[in-house]
Amino acid sequence: MAVVEIRISLKEGVEDPEGKNTKKALELLGYNVGDVRVSKVFTIEINEHRDVLEVAKDMCKRLLANPVIHNYDIKLVMTDDEKAVQ
């Protein structure tokens, strides 16, 4: 068993409406903020015997990320042998 964190973020140049609205709301509350971007992190327990990072990359390509608008970034958080790699 291994745990990976997959971060899905919007590519540069792609509109981020949620970020824009968050910026507006923060400004209405009186904060002086510049750009706000929102990304999503999937924390996934993987029980495969193949290379976990390869499996995670595959998941991004097949389901989690849309290559037109998203970048993805994979981090191994824990494996069976060594706990808390990062």
Place this chain on the structure above:
Amino acid sequence: MAVVEIRISLKEGVEDPEGKNTKKALELLGYNVGDVRVSKVFTIEINEHRDVLEVAKDMCKRLLANPVIHNYDIKLVMTDDEKAVQ
């Protein structure tokens, strides 16, 4: 100017429907996965002269996080003086 990353995640024990659906979809694709949890990361440029981490904490309390269901975690990514702190 400073950039912070604020990660909003569901507290343990709180249902994560998006995570559950992602798990189902991954299983349908043939992956052997355990728990899947989803969290959100706000990357925010802050132009305040106060302590940036305090400002970010304040934003979480007032807008970004719901204390009933969310935990938040703040990371300073960049400040004017020292680029790429982490």
